[in-house]
Amino acid sequence: MQRQFDWGRFLLIAIPFLWLLIFFLLPFAIVVKISLSDTANALPPYVPTLNLSEGLSGITSFFSQLDFESFAWLLDDKIYFLSYLNSLKIAFISTLLTLLIGYPMAYGLAKSPQRWRTILLMLVILPFWTSFLIRVYAWIGILKPEGLLNMGLMGLGLIDNPLAIINTPTAVYIGIVYSYLPFLVLPLYATLEKLDQTLIEAALDLGCSPIKAFWQVTFPLSLPGVVAGCFLVFIPAMGEFVIPDLLGGSDTIMIGKTLWSEFFGNRDWPIASAVAVVLLLSLVIPIVIFQRIQERQREDNA
Amino acid sequence: MNVTRFSWFNLTSLMLAFSFLYLPILLLILFSFNASKLVTVWGGFSTKWYVSLFQNEMFMQAAWVTLKVAVVSATLATILGTMAAIVLTRVGRFRGRLIFSGMIYSPLVMPEVITGLALLLLFVAIGLDRGYWTITLAHTTLTMCFVTVVVSSRLVSFDKSLEEAALDLGCTKLSAFFQVTLPIIMPAIIAGWLLAFTLSLDDLVIASFTSGPGSTTLPMKIYSQVRLGLNPEINALSTLLILLVSVGVVIASLVSRRAEEQTN
Numbered sequence A: 001m002q003r004q005f006d007w008g009r010f011l012l013i014a015i016p017f018l019w020l021l022i023f024f025l026l027p028f029a030i031v032v033k034i035s036l037s038d039t040a041n042a043l044p045p046y047v048p049t050l051n052l053s054e055g056l057s058g059i060t061s062f063f064s065q066l067d068f069e070s071f072a073w074l075l076d077d078k079i080y081f082l083s084y085l086n087s088l089k090i091a092f093i094s095t096l097l098t099l100l101i102g103y104p105m106a107y108g109l110a111k112s113p114q115r116w117r118t119i120l121l122m123l124v125i126l127p128f129w130t131s132f133l134i135r136v137y138a139w140i141g142i143l144k145p146e147g148l149l150n151m152g153l154m155g156l157g158l159i160d161n162p163l164a165i166i167n168t169p170t171a172v173y174i175g176i177v178y179s180y181l182p183f184l185v186l187p188l189y190a191t192l193e194k195l196d197q198t199l200i201e202a203a204l205d206l207g208c209s210p211i212k213a214f215w216q217v218t219f220p221l222s223l224p225g226v227v228a229g230c231f232l233v234f235i236p237a238m239g240e241f242v243i244p245d246l247l248g249g250s251d252t253i254m255i256g257k258t259l260w261s262e263f264f265g266n267r268d269w270p271i272a273s274a275v276a277v278v279l280l281l282s283l284v285i286p287i288v289i290f291q292r293i294q295e296r297q298r299e300d301n302a
Numbered sequence B: 001m002n003v004t005r006f007s008w009f010n011l012t013s014l015m016l017a018f019s020f021l022y023l024p025i026l027l028l029i030l031f032s033f034n035a036s037k038l039v040t041v042w043g044g045f046s047t048k049w050y051v052s053l054f055q056n057e058m059f060m061q062a063a064w065v066t067l068k069v070a071v072v073s074a075t076l077a078t079i080l081g082t083m084a085a086i087v088l089t090r091v092g093r094f095r096g097r098l099i100f101s102g103m104i105y106s107p108l109v110m111p112e113v114i115t116g117l118a119l120l121l122l123f124v125a126i127g128l129d130r131g132y133w134t135i136t137l138a139h140t141t142l143t144m145c146f147v148t149v150v151v152s153s154r155l156v157s158f159d160k161s162l163e164e165a166a167l168d169l170g171c172t173k174l175s176a177f178f179q180v181t182l183p184i185i186m187p188a189i190i191a192g193w194l195l196a197f198t199l200s201l202d203d204l205v206i207a208s209f210t211s212g213p214g215s216t217t218l219p220m221k222i223y224s225q226v227r228l229g230l231n232p233e234i235n236a237l238s239t240l241l242i243l244l245v246s247v248g249v250v251i252a253s254l255v256s257r258r259a260e261e262q263t264n
Helices: A007-035 A056-064 A069-076 A078-110 A114-129 A132-143 A148-155 A169-194 A197-205 A210-221 A223-238 A242-247 A255-265 A269-301 B008-031 B048-054 B057-090 B097-109 B112-125 B132-157 B161-168 B173-202 B205-210 B218-227 B232-263
Strands: none
Touching: A007 A269, A007 B057, A007 B097, A007 B112, A007 B132, A069 A078, A069 A269, A078 A114, A078 A169, A078 A223, A078 A255, A078 A269, A078 B008, A114 A169, A114 B008, A114 B232, A132 A148, A132 A169, A132 A242, A132 B008, A132 B218, A132 B232, A169 A223, A169 A242, A169 B008, A197 A210, A210 A223, A223 A269, A223 B097, A242 A255, A242 B218, A255 A269, A255 B112, A269 B097, A269 B112, B008 B232, B048 B232, B057 B097, B057 B132, B057 B173, B057 B218, B097 B132, B112 B132, B112 B205, B132 B173, B132 B205, B161 B173, B173 B218, B173 B232, B205 B218, B218 B232
8 A cells, every 4th residue: 555645635635724724723713712802992803903013922911811701791781691691592583483393395306206396396496596685574574564475465354554563573483584594494304205204104004194194103213314403503593693683673682782882883893703602603513413313314315 | 206286285285385485575676666755655667666767866876886796706605615616525524524524514504793793803812994895805705605615415426437537548637527526517617616606796784884884785775765665666676687687697507417327
């Protein structure tokens, strides 16, 4: 066997590795650093900044100026705690709702006639390619008091006064379910489609009712797809900004919105970074689980 | 499975789900042809919003910036993402593999506000002026991970013995890649490029964090207009974007299907 150093292999790994190290991992280290800094009326708006020209004393004074003040501030002001709690609640409920709508859809796709399947799958994927912002915008025209939904319902005589949907959590749920539905349906469809049909037939032959066969055979076997799909909805929904901002109004506070307004509104970079650090810490476990599932799936396919 | 007909249950759930997915988009398109300035009241057919859109200097400028960022970042992301896909599926174990796969999969689900903030702080720390290039670098980083997922799923599903045969017949690893592997995974690479392109075209949050004065992208422009209220010009713009992307996706999937049929 050759024991020579394989430069091709080295470069192949090193180039994407270094790129991600510099543009993905290093930035998080900087976020942590800035979350420990203090706000300042300067450019950039925080102190301390590392001054290497002073040598070792510059480095020590840099570290001595870092503190947990921003995090203490997060604990002090109730708005931050409330936004975390609210994000958690909204992400959780909308994940459940997406599963409730997405499961029958994925199941219907997996059981559809072969010649229909390609086109139906394409119809699921197409909205995913269409701008997120545009799809959220489309709902504003539907949900507002003088919007299409209220006009339709009043036209049919079902309601007398317009329903207040926009600028409420309900609008945020609708927005999240609508935007993230394909993320849940696709992995779930992939699992359901590979499912061994003979197992279900066996359950039916042994006297199971179709409903019981579904709950005892199909559903447990589809759990990996359910879990993968739910994480794909839950994790980004936790930090969602566009949907609560455009559909939720000022009463719906979510952590992504709080971070955005700290950064763009208050120009408080240390607080915005501290918010990001806490959000990141709360997402580490779901992200690691998600990564494990992806790796396992890749190995199963290989 | 040899299902030839839909069951009534599956048919109903599919029809309901697809109406939920498509009705809002269809209504948006319909009202882009509305003569009335009130976006939700029908006032007759008109294409005047399309005319005023093309006369809107700000939109045209933002569209140009967005297109440049999308083309450059998608191309960079496709090269880096394909390399990363080969690393994940072909080179076996190496030190740091776990970190590597973590860095590939976590951007896929990472909330955009975190990625955007983190990248901005990096650019400030290294003293890079914010503008066209910082958006491009940020989009490359995000979208390369999507390219990796698309390309690696193709790499694991095709017959490895083809590559092995080329190596046995005396090809170097490099020429085996360019002559055997690359043509086979080309449809996935094209699909990956398109995905990266549309993701970059769509992105509001990361672009807002990493852009500077004079480099406003189309989604940023749309967002600032939408915050002011509904605007029929936005409907017209959205319709054009939806049309562009749909045609692109349909063509790409037809091309890749034909390519796959030929190789299998």
